Amino acid sequence: MKIWLDGELWDAEAARVSVFDHGLTVGDGVFETIKAERGGAFALTRHLERLATSARGLGLPTPDLDEVRRGCAAVLDANPMALGRLRITYTGGLSPLGSDRGEAGPTLVIAVSATSRRPDTTAAVTVPWTRNERGALAGLKTTSYGENVVALARAREQGASEALFANTVGALCEGTGSNVFVVLDGELHTPPLASGCLAGITRALTVAWAGAKETDLPLDVLEGAEEIFLTSTLRDVQAVTRIDGRQLADGPGPVTAEAMRIFDRESAADSDPR
Numbered sequence: 001m002k003i004w005l006d007g008e009l010w011d012a013e014a015a016r017v018s019v020f021d022h023g024l025t026v027g028d029g030v031f032e033t034i035k036a037e038r039g040g041a042f043a044l045t046r047h048l049e050r051l052a053t054s055a056r057g058l059g060l061p062t063p064d065l066d067e068v069r070r071g072c073a074a075v076l077d078a079n080p081m082a083l084g085r086l087r088i089t090y091t092g093g094l095s096p097l098g099s100d101r102g103e104a105g106p107t108l109v110i111a112v113s114a115t116s117r118r119p120d121t122t123a124a125v126t127v128p129w130t131r132n133e134r135g136a137l138a139g140l141k142t143t144s145y146g147e148n149v150v151a152l153a154r155a156r157e158q159g160a161s162e163a164l165f166a167n168t169v170g171a172l173c174e175g176t177g178s179n180v181f182v183v184l185d186g187e188l189h190t191p192p193l194a195s196g197c198l199a200g201i202t203r204a205l206t207v208a209w210a211g212a213k214e215t216d217l218p219l220d221v222l223e224g225a226e227e228i229f230l231t232s233t234l235r236d237v238q239a240v241t242r243i244d245g246r247q248l249a250d251g252p253g254p255v256t257a258e259a260m261r262i263f264d265r266e267s268a269a270d271s272d273p274r
Contacts, residue, residue: 002078004071023091133196227253
């Protein structure tokens with residue numbers, strides 16, 4: 001396995017980041033996860049734009065996106081696989097033991113691991129914790145993922161693959177690593193970015209391709225929604241057939257199935273949709 005670290009490829013055993021890296025000590029970093037198929041990274045331009053947006057939002061220097069592209073290509077060339085999870089991590093770099101950043105500059109790591117296609121259906125649960133739509137990190141894809149770790153563990157305990165959050169005013173927001181869509185009276189809806197949810201790449205493409213409406217929704221909309229599905233880089237469009245104790249269906253409903261077909265068709269036609 002070859003890993004890109006600060007401008008060059010390393011064997012996995014030799015790739016080392018300092019124990020004083022700010023990404024490790026205080027979670028001062030941003031990242032992107034990208035679907036890699038047969039040596040190509042899907043929607044790479046959109047992911048790199050979001051990486052830069054997250055970095056600026058966290059106060060990190062804007063990454064050199066040309067270098068990041070070179071690193072992604074080098075890692076994919078060095079680690080051929082049919083389907084992979086390409087991960088870009090960009091941190092505050094070597095720093096003192098505290099919240100202040102050091103002067104060494106950011107750390108850039110790019111790695112890939114093999115994965116498999118997700119099942120068409122899954123279960124999800126709601127959790128009692130909230131997203132802070134007014135917080136400093138709202139809408140940024142940062143490495144400060146502790147809340148997601150706790151919530152996802154709760155979901156796993158209940159036989160589900162995802163946990164869904166409300167925000168501080170009780171509106172439906174997002175999952176630990178996904179966006180959520182619901183079908184109401186036959187129409188497709190998803191929470192707006194103002195809810196505090198991440199501007200998911202797959203979310204944006206699904207909104208554009210499947211014609212979803214961005215709508216403020218209460219969390220309890222999940223109790224009566226006709227269909228629910230999740231979107232993310234590795235889920236694409238995935239139907240939720242059980243939410244908490246409520247069984248919706250045995251398979252994707254008609255609106256979800258159509259969204260799945262549209263996403264598969266459009267993503268196959270253009271690997272880097274702008």
